[in-house]
Amino acid sequence: MADFKIHLLVCGGTKCRSSLSTILTEQLRTEIKNQGLDDYAQVVTTGCFGFCEKGPVIKIIPDHTIYTKVKPDDAEEIVTEHIVKVRKVNRLLYKDPKTDKIITDARGMEIYKKQIRIALRNCGMIDPESIEEYVARDGYAALGKALTSMTPEETIQVIKLSGLRGRGGAGFLTGLKWELTRQTHGDEKYVVCNADEGDPGAFMDRSILEGDPHSVIEAMAINGYCTGASQGLVYIRAEYPLAIERLKKAIQQAREYGMLGEDIFSTGFNFDISIRYGAGAFVCGEETALIHSMEGGRGEPTMKPPFPSVKGYLGKPTNVNNVETLANVPVIINKGHEWFSSIGTERSKGTKVFALAGKVNNVGLIEVPMGITLREVIFEIGGGIKNDKKFKGIQIGGPSGGCLTEKHLDVPIDYDSLVDAGAMMGSGGMIIMDEDDCMVDVAKYFLDFTVDESCGKCTPCRIGNKRLHELLVNITKGNGTEEDIERLINLASVIKDTSLCMLGQSAPNPVLSTLENFREEYHTHIHDKKCPAGVCKDLMKYEIVPENCVGCTACARACPVGAITGERKEIHIIDQSLCIKCGACMDRCKFNAVIIN
Amino acid sequence: MNKLRNLAELSNLKERVRSKTRFTDKIKDSGQPVQIRVAMATCSIASGSRETMNYIVDELDKRNVDATVTQTGCMGYCYAEPTIEVTLPDQEPVLFGYVDVKKADEIIEKYIKSGILVDGIIPVNYKRIDE
Numbered sequence: 001m002a003d004f005k006i007h008l009l010v011c012g013g014t015k016c017r018s019s020l021s022t023i024l025t026e027q028l029r030t031e032i033k034n035q036g037l038d039d040y041a042q043v044v045t046t047g048c049f050g051f052c053e054k055g056p057v058i059k060i061i062p063d064h065t066i067y068t069k070v071k072p073d074d075a076e077e078i079v080t081e082h083i084v085k086v087r088k089v090n091r092l093l094y095k096d097p098k099t100d101k102i103i104t105d106a107r108g109m110e111i112y113k114k115q116i117r118i119a120l121r122n123c124g125m126i127d128p129e130s131i132e133e134y135v136a137r138d139g140y141a142a143l144g145k146a147l148t149s150m151t152p153e154e155t156i157q158v159i160k161l162s163g164l165r166g167r168g169g170a171g172f173l174t175g176l177k178w179e180l181t182r183q184t185h186g187d188e189k190y191v192v193c194n195a196d197e198g199d200p201g202a203f204m205d206r207s208i209l210e211g212d213p214h215s216v217i218e219a220m221a222i223n224g225y226c227t228g229a230s231q232g233l234v235y236i237r238a239e240y241p242l243a244i245e246r247l248k249k250a251i252q253q254a255r256e257y258g259m260l261g262e263d264i265f266s267t268g269f270n271f272d273i274s275i276r277y278g279a280g281a282f283v284c285g286e287e288t289a290l291i292h293s294m295e296g297g298r299g300e301p302t303m304k305p306p307f308p309s310v311k312g313y314l315g316k317p318t319n320v321n322n323v324e325t326l327a328n329v330p331v332i333i334n335k336g337h338e339w340f341s342s343i344g345t346e347r348s349k350g351t352k353v354f355a356l357a358g359k360v361n362n363v364g365l366i367e368v369p370m371g372i373t374l375r376e377v378i379f380e381i382g383g384g385i386k387n388d389k390k391f392k393g394i395q396i397g398g399p400s401g402g403c404l405t406e407k408h409l410d411v412p413i414d415y416d417s418l419v420d421a422g423a424m425m426g427s428g429g430m431i432i433m434d435e436d437d438c439m440v441d442v443a444k445y446f447l448d449f450t451v452d453e454s455c456g457k458c459t460p461c462r463i464g465n466k467r468l469h470e471l472l473v474n475i476t477k478g479n480g481t482e483e484d485i486e487r488l489i490n491l492a493s494v495i496k497d498t499s500l501c502m503l504g505q506s507a508p509n510p511v512l513s514t515l516e517n518f519r520e521e522y523h524t525h526i527h528d529k530k531c532p533a534g535v536c537k538d539l540m541k542y543e544i545v546p547e548n549c550v551g552c553t554a555c556a557r558a559c560p561v562g563a564i565t566g567e568r569k570e571i572h573i574i575d576q577s578l579c580i581k582c583g584a585c586m587d588r589c590k591f592n593a594v595i596i597n
Numbered sequence: 598m599n600k601l602r603n604l605a606e607l608s609n610l611k612e613r614v615r616s617k618t619r620f621t622d623k624i625k626d627s628g629q630p631v632q633i634r635v636a637m638a639t640c641s642i643a644s645g646s647r648e649t650m651n652y653i654v655d656e657l658d659k660r661n662v663d664a665t666v667t668q669t670g671c672m673g674y675c676y677a678e679p680t681i682e683v684t685l686p687d688q689e690p691v692l693f694g695y696v697d698v699k700k701a702d703e704i705i706e707k708y709i710k711s712g713i714l715v716d717g718i719i720p721v722n723y724k725r726i727d728e
């Protein structure tokens with residue numbers, strides 16, 4: 001073992017680096033050397049601490065001191081005071097803005113951490129292929145507790161009181177759904193786990209199944225006990241081979257250990273799980289379509305009611321829950337409903353997992369308490385916008401959701417607030433956009449997806465969304481008119497009102513929300529025939545600025561379609577009718593003579 | 598047959614595993630060897646975690662380091678894959694990001710063999726529920 005007694009961990013995350021943490025690291029190293037402490041203290045860099053707004057951040061081990069807003073000039077004082085004299089530098093400690101209390105160490109900083117892992121509690125912590133490691137972290141204790149000391153009614157009551165709502169999109173109260181399934185009579189009942197996860201960009205369900213499959217199995221067994229079902233089915237898309245493999249192994253192990261099968265925990269309760277594969281159609285995530293698909297029929301939604309709780313798989317009462325919803329269940333039973341409902345907001349309890357993607361520095365899987373603001377997610381956990389660009393919008397809820405903007409940054413993330421703001425919780429995709437993203441193009445992208453994924457059963461969805469898409473394409477090509485905006489709005493409302501399932505009903509949301517929040521961008525496309533973000537190719541024009549062109553011919557040689565003409569040492573010109581907007585000329589010109597207009 | 602027939606058997610198993618495996622929430626332990634967890638979810642594997650894991654297993658063997666290497670799920674730091682967690686005896690677990698083969702070599706030589714931290718540590722940025 002080395003003799004370093006002290007380690008200084010300096011945040012080297014993007015945000016802290018932009019506030020000089022790299023120079024700080026150097027200064028600290030120099031200072032340690034100057035004071036002859038090379039063999040005693042060591043400086044290393046880390047990734048983001050999630051406290052970006054208070055950066056640069058330093059953590060000192062072994063005493064766990066956290067210093068915030070440290071400047072390169074503070075290096076000397078930290079070394080002299082903290083390392084040599086073993087006295088904390090008070091002015092650099094974090095001060096709680098509300099109570100003015102000074103936080104001296106990392107333990108105290110815990111409460112300022114923005115994320116809480118409940119559904120992801122075991123992901124990255126245990127070996128997903130080891131039931132024993134799951135058991136070591138309280139696995140199957142909730143099933144044991146429910147089976148041996150609680151009635152199904154009592155168990156349902158705990159889930160109801162916890163306030164847990166479905167994480168698959170609709171946000172229905174989970175306990176209530178269980179109660180409805182329990183109350184419906186049936187000689188056979190089924191418990192279904194919806195692992196279809198079709199939102200582009202969402203991968204939390206996959207991560208849970210890959211990282212902690214037993215939590216889902218345990219929850220399904222509890223669900224079976226509560227509703228009176230002895231069979232569970234996991235509907236998972238075949239595109240998730242690793243999740244399927246781990247789930248299969250987990251089911252096998254659960255059987256070996258007696259957590260699935262007959263007479264579980266010697267209570268006479270029988271429950272087993274089998275897997276059904278989906279071909280990866282988005283609409284098959286809708287519960288009625290999912291059930292038809294499992295029955296071997298076409299993956300098309302049907303009218304509700306009857307809800308699956310009443311008439312589901314093979315016509316029997318069926319309880320459908322999402323993967324993430326289920327992953328919360330064992331913890332709620334173990335820790336109690338009061339504990340769970342103390343996290344979150346009035347009407348949205350617990351946490352939500354999001355797949356943070358797009359133009360943020362820290363893309364990844366995050367789990368945050370309900371009620372956290374978009375600002376905290378983007379600028380603290382997400383580490384801010386990449387390359388210090390300007391934040392423009394955030395698409396929440398995938399293709400059914402909406403696009404929110406700067407003015408919504410302080411909206412709390414919960415089911416109701418998001419709907420009020422014009423988006424929705426959805427299954428947890430969160431795509432951050434910056435000034436280089438074109439909002440008309442974003443709307444077009446999501447509509448492209450829904451048009452592709454519509455099952456075609458009803459006309460407004462099949463044809464209406466196609467027409468919406470065409471209108472958008474027209475606008476991005478520069479052929480839009482002011483009337484098109486009216487057309488978009490009218491058509492969107494017809495589609496919303498008359499489609500059978502939520503796919504159709506919510507497909508126009510991205511169009512409506514971008515129209516609401518970024519109307520001027522549509523206008524610029526329509527009237528000025530310009531795309532401010534420079535995304536819509538048809539509206540871009542490559543031009544050569546005569547003053548800058550020296551006639552080097554480089555661009556003409558680079559152009560794949562021979563659109564550029566000009567003699568050596570003379571000004572070159574682009575023939576717009578030939579140009580395919582590939583950008584090669586711009587890359588090649590060393591004199592910045594080629595510009596986009 | 599290792600079927601668990603009642604709560605007592607479940608809790609026996611729990612204690613048995615806990616006495617030989619360290620989890621991030623258990624800081625103190627009793628001198629077990631080095632424990633390494635490699636994130637092996639779809640995203641991690643796509644970024645090369647399988648190569649990293651194979652390399653670590655081979656090299657630890659070649660270099661005669663007593664350690665257990667296991668796989669685990671997504672740690673959530675997709676921007677820094679592959680990620681690994683290293684727990685030295687009597688130390689808190691440390692998470693490293695961007696662990697390619699070169700970084701893995703550095704971690705084995707410096708951190709695992711001599712306790713010298715190396716760049717690329719990822720601070721745990723979430724609260725745990727079991728504390």
Ligand SMILES: Cc1cc2nc3c(=O)[nH]c(=O)nc-3n(C[C@H](O)[C@H](O)[C@H](O)COP(=O)(O)O)c2cc1C
Pocket residue numbers: 165166167168169170171172174194195196197198199282283284285286287288320321322323325326427501502503
């Ligand atoms: C078009 C469409 C796609 C859906 N896709 C999914 C999905 O991939 N996963 C999911 O859990 N729920 C999906 N749902 C919601 C399900 O219909 C259902 O509400 C959910 O599985 C219920 O579980 P929960 O109450 O636990 O959220 C989708 C709904 C619609 C309309």
Ligand code: SF4
Pocket residue numbers: 283300301453454455456457458459461462499500501502503504505
């Ligand atoms: S709204 Fe669309 S996806 Fe839903 S049933 Fe109708 S056509 Fe199919």
Ligand code: SF4
Pocket residue numbers: 544548549550551552553554555556572588589590591592593594
């Ligand atoms: S490469 Fe630039 S400077 Fe050279 S001819 Fe083309 S536009 Fe003019």
Ligand code: SF4
Pocket residue numbers: 542558559560561562563564574578579580581582583584585586
């Ligand atoms: S953008 Fe491409 S096609 Fe157009 S002039 Fe430049 S090189 Fe030629």
Ligand code: FES
Pocket residue numbers: 011012013014015016017047048049050051052053055056057383
């Ligand atoms: S805390 Fe340093 S980059 Fe986030």
